[in-house]
Amino acid sequence: MVRIGIDVGGTFTDVILVEESSGAMHVAKVLNEPGRRAATVARGIRRVMEAAKVLPADVAFIGHGTTITTNAVIERKGAATALVTNKGFRDVIEMGRFSRPAELIYRVQLDKPAPLVPRYLRFEADCRVDARGATLTDLTDAEIERVIGQVRASGVKALAICFLFSFLDPTHERRLRDAVKRALPDLDVLISSDIQPEFREFPRTSTTIFATYIAPVFRQYLETLVGELQAADVANRLFIFQSNGGVARPDLVLRNPATTLLSGPAGAVVGAAQMSAACGYPRLITMDMGGTSLDVCLLRDGAAEATTAREIDYFPIVTPMLDVHTVGAGGGSICRLDEVGRVRVGPQSAAADPGPACYNLGGTQVTLTDVNVVLGYIDPDDFAGGEVKLHPQLAHAAIDTNIAKPLGVDVLQAAAGVFRVAANQMAEAIRFVSVQRGADPREFDLCVFGGGGPIHGFSIAAELGMRRILVPRNPGLFSASGIAAADFTHDYSASVLKPSKEVSGAALEALYGALLAKARADFDLEGVPEARRAYQRSVDIRYVGQTTEINVRAGGDDASRAVDLDAFIAEFHRQHEAIYTYAVPGEPVEIVNVRLRAIGRVDKPKLQAHGGTTHVPESAGVREVWFDAAGAKVATRVYRRETLRPGATIAGPAIIQELSSATVVPPGARAALDPYGNILLEL
């Protein structure tokens, strides 16, 4: 049997096929066709199946990471969507937290982006539930009819419904939804008590709107894709990769498409987590550097840090997800001098068009890619597997004009200086992520991938005092291979919001019982065998009076055991101490939400370990590469990664070239291949 993983990138879609028994891989890289995304994916699947000579019956699983929903939001090309709120509260989504995002404090000429639902499509219903869950104003049939009339007249394709305290009593939301579905059956209607049954109306409304706005687009995409896959007879093996790092059946994802919105960078993190566990690197900071962005994530004990809140355009999305921190720094980041001669790297990006100066597509500004070409870190004749021919003289000229001449330094010094500034900025981003999560980067290995990661890794690690850098095998396919072996993962939650003293064990059992029943039904649909199912209970707890909660897990992996609330509370105190430096064990605590994560475990492809060899690597050539320590370009041996065997060691200075990137080994450092074929660079 084989597993297939799909990762849709900006330019290419990577499709990887893994044989379950041997771990052997086949890869197809297909150029994205704008407007025909489903066809592109289907073509990639057919191509990789042909290459591996497998039959439809051999395909156990197709994991699909998609950017359809994310792009629909960023480009604002989702469906025309309306919102219904309680009377008097339709502007909650517009006013948000009321404070300005930090970036806007001085930038008084800039606006916060507008909500996805304009005000004329925000309707109000006269009904109200209070903070105890009691109905103060009932939702009458006449009121329902009036609202449906407004929705019908507006001509929208999708409708989000969010009432105050619906997490305590969802009746009004459900009644309105059911009536709308009867009257307007073609409408996608989602309610906040299904999407995120937790307190705080702004994040809940925002998440519900996101889910609703992308639902019609996503549904249509899936219908097209399934049609294409039916032709190949593999349609029923399709699963969608979510921001929580797991997969689910397409129809289950359609219940809340917002779970896919931040799945883009999660694939590679899942790949890193699999590697971390399999190859024995328990503490990793991953750094994925592409053309426009840098994604950072912390992994401890082989598991990525998780979070439940992220924002797009300052609008929150609340759904369990891997905690990937993204900053605007990549190969396309523009490097310039400002009007008073200060060196600036980013946040503006030249993106792919016009791209770096060395692309010869009309770009005249300096990008990090240009800097790396001039320093010799990028081979102009072997960039992106030879897909793009680079023109080093254009990079040289751009740096000379924009940076070197105005500063009165030579081009190499200018490039080296910018490289140093960039490393420092990226190191600050990593430091930020670490400090916020109470971690010291020096206790972690830096795991680098993406086109730019292996190039900048040595310099960033040095800034942070990190000693070891790991460049995984097939870094360009990390995301697709991670998705190919991702577990089934579903998250369920229910709101409690009571002091722990008022929460009985029986009440908790009942809540978990209901969540568990949902999870079992979903696994049955997906055909996950009983033996593969695991359930993790967690509870959101805070001290009475606090406004943020901590999600804690304790002794909950076995759903057959009784819920031990005291164990959760003890764990809460312990984690509070770890995160916030103190705990107050005597203080009363409040139970905010209960959560259940259901995991359908999937066998990971075998990784073959190879014993140390006496393999002496042979260099494929020599090129001139800049190193700060030398203060000049020095003749540097270049190795092809695919020729290296486990046990090989290489002393810097050296470049290890591969299809998608190049690992820079500075003088004094040592690179070695570990038994699994990962490069381990020690500074």
Next chain:
Amino acid sequence: MTIDPFTLAVIQNALIGVAHEMKLMTMRAAYTQLWKEQGDLSCCVMDWDGEIVAQDPSGFPIHVTTMPFQLQGLIEGIGRDNISGGDLLMTNDPFLGGTHLPDVLLARPLYWEGELYGFLCNRGHWADIGGMGPGSYSPATKELIQEGIVIPPVKLFVNDEIQKPLVDLVVRNVRNSAVAHGDMRAQYASCFTGERRLKELIGRYGLPTIKAAMKEILARSEQLTRARIATFKDGVYHARDCLDGDGFTEDPQWIDARVTIAGSDITVDLTACSTQSRGGMNCSRASAISGVQYAIKAITDPENPPNAGSYRPIKVITRPGTLVDALPPGSMVGYGDIAYRVLDTTMRALADAAPMDVLASGSGSTGTTAIGGGDTRPDAKKPFFLTLELSSGAYGARATKDGMNGIRYGAGNAGHVPIEADEMENPLLFERYEVVADTGGAGKFRGGNGFCRVFRVLADQGSICLCADRHKSQPQGLFGGHPGTTAMYVLDPGTPKERRLPSKTPYINLQQGTLVWLQSAGGGGYGDPAERDPKLIERDLRDGYVTPEHARRVYTRK
């Protein structure tokens, strides 16, 4: 010594990183939700003269720009010659260049081989600093001493040893001592963390390079700000605006700004402001300067991280004994609203000099409303409650854009508590939280609409206190733009019991079930309404930001 531009960039990044890390550390370790959640504190790296070199990116402007003044007061209070390595200094005295008592400044002098090269500062808004009421808010205070405990310049650490009696004295004088103690610990611990990182930086680059970088960072910011000011038209400009009363009368209290632009220098003369008020509507010279600096930073160089260099071209003249330069023993509880008006007036004065960069006046108040009291109903959740509702927020219109609706504006940046959290914590039942149509001033570009927060007080012994503004005077428009509407603070509107409250109202009792209607002023418009693009009028009508009747009245073509 000169410094190469790449090293300069690296050191500037690192210094901002130090300030940012200090802030994150404090937020993590703090007890109060005001810090953990809202980050109502700011951290800075200062040079040896006490000038800001780097600040944390999310710092509230009013905290940060007043910090160097209070640091000067702190240094002078202790005596420069009495400061030595191992000290950690503390004060909250607004008369030394602060804002109000709850903002407590901690400063760590930095030494390298015996040489003082800078200070690390952490200024946080304590959840309580003692005084007349919980949260230390009441506009009825006449003297600073009624607002809470005043901490003069003192050494919290000597030879790196904490001065325990001092800690005990301070925390014993505020409500919830354990919280205050935890917060203070978070504040000083961050200074030590920051110092460790600075030492690493010096180890790598050497002190001369770091000092050269600090000088250069300020010089470049100054150079950029001067270049922008030089594009403004030279001249003397004047504007005045007022606050509605001082807590005792509703007579206007004037802010008067005479602004001189000469080449790349700006002088803002505030000496013609009204005499210091009897109530709490006063501010320190530092807070007034903060309002001026925010206005000018926002229209000269909003893109780049601020530091003392950004403010060197700005000179502010005040007269002691006025609203904007209060003398002891006056109260400054309303400092935020004064700073707002200084910002509005400065911005307005600069309109003819920089017409494309300025904004019409925003809603112009903190809108601070305290609702609290007792609740003896049998099913009451708790016997006492207190919540602050911030009821003011709208942008003025700009040269090419409408103002934003219902959003915080100006030098502070505190947010709103979610309605659901508010109702679960407090005996309130909300009826509305929405943008109010027709409140933004008409213009070629419309002022931002204000918003309302409307709720019933369910408790049987509730009370309300207002320390806000703009219930009589309107936020002004620019270049023919209309003013925004005034703010409204009304009890039981539309009933026989209706009662309009002035924006300064000391605690008054509320009957159970009273409906409280708090409504922000709207922002001023920009340009002649007759020139408004009909498409924008259409859009506003469609979205209900403007009603048809109002549009007919204000947007009729001449």
